Amino acid sequence: MRLSHSLLPTLKETPAEAQIASHRLMLRAGLVRQTAAGIYAWLPAGLRVLRRIEAIVREEQDAAGAQEVLMPTIQSADLWRQSGRYDAYGPEMLRLKDRHERDLLYGPTNEEMITDLMRQSVKSYRELPQILYHIQWKFRDEVRPRFGVMRGREFLMKDAYSFDLDRAGAVVSYRKMMLAYMRTFQRLGVQAIPMVADTGPIGGDLSHEFIILAPTGESQVYYDAAFETIDYSSDNFSIMSEPDLERFWTQMTTHYAATDDKHDAEAWQHVAEKREGRGIEVGHIFYFGTKYSKAMGLAVAGRDGVSVAPEMGSYGVGVSRLVGALIEAHHDEAGIIWPDSVAPFPAVILNLKVGDAACDAMCEDLYARFNGDALYDDRGERAGAKFADADLMGHPWQIVVGPRGAAAGKVELKRRATGEKVECSVDDAMAKVRG
RNA sequence: CGGGGCGUGGCGCAGCCUGGUAGCGCGCCUGUUUUGGGUACAGGAGGCCGCCGGUUCGAGUCCGGCCGCCCCGACCA
Numbered sequence: 001m002r003l004s005h006s007l008l009p010t011l012k013e014t015p016a017e018a019q020i021a022s023h024r025l026m027l028r029a030g031l032v033r034q035t036a037a038g039i040y041a042w043l044p045a046g047l048r049v050l051r052r053i054e055a056i057v058r059e060e061q062d063a064a065g066a067q068e069v070l071m072p073t074i075q076s077a078d079l080w081r082q083s084g085r086y087d088a089y090g091p092e093m094l095r096l097k098d099r100h101e102r103d104l105l106y107g108p109t110n111e112e113m114i115t116d117l118m119r120q121s122v123k124s125y126r127e128l129p130q131i132l133y134h135i136q137w138k139f140r141d142e143v144r145p146r147f148g149v150m151r152g153r154e155f156l157m158k159d160a161y162s163f164d165l166d167r168a169g170a171v172v173s174y175r176k177m178m179l180a181y182m183r184t185f186q187r188l189g190v191q192a193i194p195m196v197a198d199t200g201p202i203g204g205d206l207s208h209e210f211i212i213l214a215p216t217g218e219s220q221v222y223y224d225a226a227f228e229t230i231d232y233s234s235d236n237f238s239i240m241s242e243p244d245l246e247r248f249w250t251q252m253t254t255h256y257a258a259t260d261d262k263h264d265a266e267a268w269q270h271v272a273e274k275r276e277g278r279g280i281e282v283g284h285i286f287y288f289g290t291k292y293s294k295a296m297g298l299a300v301a302g303r304d305g306v307s308v309a310p311e312m313g314s315y316g317v318g319v320s321r322l323v324g325a326l327i328e329a330h331h332d333e334a335g336i337i338w339p340d341s342v343a344p345f346p347a348v349i350l351n352l353k354v355g356d357a358a359c360d361a362m363c364e365d366l367y368a369r370f371n372g373d374a375l376y377d378d379r380g381e382r383a384g385a386k387f388a389d390a391d392l393m394g395h396p397w398q399i400v401v402g403p404r405g406a407a408a409g410k411v412e413l414k415r416r417a418t419g420e421k422v423e424c425s426v427d428d429a430m431a432k433v434r435g
Numbered sequence: 436c437g438g439g440g441c442g443u444g445g446c447g448c449a450g451c452c453u454g455g456u457a458g459c460g461c462g463c464c465u466g467u468u469u470u471g472g473g474u475a476c477a478g479g480a481g482g483c484c485g486c487c488g489g490u491u492c493g494a495g496u497c498c499g500g501c502c503g504c505c506c507c508g509a510c511c512a
Binding site for chain 1: 447
C-alpha cells in the first residue's frame with residue numbers, strides 16, 4: 001500500500017473524546033473513525049488487523065473441528081419468544097420493526113438461531129457431536145459505550161455453539177474450545193488466563209472468561225505465574241485426544257486464577273509465584289446444558305429410540321475488542337507495537353527523500369519484492385514526520401531508505417518493539433522481515 | 436439508569452460573563468527554504484459557531500426547548 005494515496009489518516013494530536021491508550025492510538029494511527037456512540041468505521045489499516053485476528057481465530061476453530069457458518073445480523077423476534085429471552089433480554093437488545101410491523105432485532109448473540117437451525121435438520125444421536133461457529137457483527141445497546149472498540153455497541157464476535165448427546169460429551173467440547181482459545185490468544189501474542197466466571201443471562205453451570213493482562217484493564221486479576229510457561233501449541237496438546245484435553249484441563253484448573261470478586265486470599269497465600277494486575281475480558285465460554293434445546297424443542301433420537309435434548313455450550317471471542325486489547329497490551333509512548341501475527345503490514349518502507357533517484361529506485365524495488373504486502377511511505381514528508389508516523393502505526397519492521405545508504409546499497413532496518421537498528425543490504429532486510 | 440461536562444474550519448482550543456462584521460496553534464494548498472526524528476518564511480483555501488424557537492436595531496455570545504458526544508459510577512464479548 002502506498003501511503004500517499006491511502007486513507008490512513010494519522011493524527012498528530014489526540015481527539016478529545018479518547019481517554020485510554022488503545023482508543024487514542026487507534027484514532028491517531030488512522031485505524032478507525034467513530035460514526036456514532038459506540039459504532040465505528042474501520043479504515044484500511046484497521047480492517048487489515050481485524051482480518052488477521054479473524055483468520056487466526058478461524059484457523060483455531062477449524063482445527064478444533066468446528067464448522068463455520070454465517071448467520072444473519074437481523075433476527076426474528078419469534079425465535080426469541082420461544083426461548084423466553086425476548087422479554088428477558090431488556091433494553092440492551094436493539095429492537096426494530098419491518099414495514100409489515102413484524103418485530104425484528106439486531107442479534108446480540110445467536111443461541112436461538114443456531115438451535116433453530118439444528119432442530120430443523122439434526123434428528124439422530126449419530127449426527128452428534130457438532131460445533132458450529134460464525135464470525136459476525138453483533139449489536140448490544142450498551143448504556144454507556146466507551147473505550148473505543150473495546151466497549152462498542154456494534155462489535156465483531158466469533159461465537160461458537162456445541163451440541164452433544166450427554167454431559168460427558170459436552171465437557172469434551174468445552175475443553176476443546178478452551179484449548180482452541182488458549183492457542184488463539186497465544187498466537188495473537190497476548191497472555192490470556194481462563195478464570196471461573198458467573199454464567200449470567202446465558203445461564204448454565206460452568207463458565208470461564210479469558211482475561212488478558214494490560215495496565216488499563218477494567219478489573220483486578222490474580223493468577224499463578226505457571227500459566228506463563230505453558231505452551232499450548234499442537235505439539236503439546238492434541239485437541240482431538242481426550243487424555244491431552246484432560247491434562248490441559250488439569251493445568252487450567254489447578255493453577256490459581258481469579259478475578260477480584262472471586263479472589264480467595266487464603267488460597268492466594270499458597271501460590272509460589274504470584275502475578276496480579278489489570279485484565280481485559282476477551283472471551284467467555286459457557287456450558288449451559290439443555291436450557292435452549294428444551295425450550296426450543298431441539299431433540300434427537302437416542303440409541304434406544306427415545307428422544308433426548310442435546311447438551312449445549314456457547315463460546316465467544318470479542319474479535320473487534322481484541323484489536324483494542326492488543327494495543328493496550330502492546331504500546332509505548334510513541335505508538336502501537338503490533339505483534340507480528342496481527343500487524344497490518346509486516347514492514348513499512350520509509351523513503352526519506354522522495355525524488356532522489358537512488359532512494360526512489362531502492363524503495364520501488366523493495367516494495368515490489370513485498371508484492372504489495374508492505375506499507376510504502378512515499379509521501380513528500382520530512383524524515384522526522386515519517387519516523388514519527390511509522391512508530392505510531394507500529395509495524396514490526398521499519399525499512400529506512402535514505403540518500404546516504406541508498407548510494408551505498410544499504411538500508412537501515414529497525415525493529416519497532418526493541419528500537420534496535422542495523423544497517424544492511426536489501427536482501428538481508430528482506431530475509432529478516434520474512435524471518 | 437443516576438451524577439458531571441462539552442458541542443466554534445479536518446484536529447486541539449480561545450471568544451460567551453459584559454451582544455456590535457469569527458480568532459489562535461496544528462493540519463491542508465502554492466512558492467521559496469530545509470533535508471536522517473514532526474524546518475523556516477511568505478501567500479492562500481476552508482466555518483449552517485450542533486438544531487429549532489424566543490428576546491433585541493443586531494445573537495457564537497442572553498433565554499427556552501431539542502439533538503449529539505464525552506467522563507465518573509452500577510452493568511457487559
